[in-house]
Amino acid sequence: MTRIPELVMKQVERWCTNRVPDRLREELRVTCKRRGNSITIVEQRAPATAELGEDWSEQKVAQLRLAEDGNWSLHWADRNGRWRNLSGGPRDETIAPLLDEIDRNPDGVFWG
Numbered sequence: 001m002t003r004i005p006e007l008v009m010k011q012v013e014r015w016c017t018n019r020v021p022d023r024l025r026e027e028l029r030v031t032c033k034r035r036g037n038s039i040t041i042v043e044q045r046a047p048a049t050a051e052l053g054e055d056w057s058e059q060k061v062a063q064l065r066l067a068e069d070g071n072w073s074l075h076w077a078d079r080n081g082r083w084r085n086l087s088g089g090p091r092d093e094t095i096a097p098l099l100d101e102i103d104r105n106p107d108g109v110f111w112g
Helices: 006-018 096-104
Strands: 028-035 038-045 057-066 072-077 083-085
Antiparallel strands (some): 038 057
């Protein structure tokens, strides 16, 4: 299994942090989690009311997968939470083009 370099993880963490303005961080976060050869990006929202408890809700945004050949691919979560390869999406040795594609969100699959 190909191991995700620490520098790549830091790059994705920085990208996630920069997605949310400081003034909204009490209500919204974008974070990432590493598991095996993938990095999953999630959007977290604070509970709307106290009756909902203290747990933040999570919505899957995207998944970056590192293949054995050293190339990254980009995936989106369907309505059932299953990961689908982004058709025609970037495949690259670096994650920058994939993060750019998430920002562009051309088909509305990442940010709704």
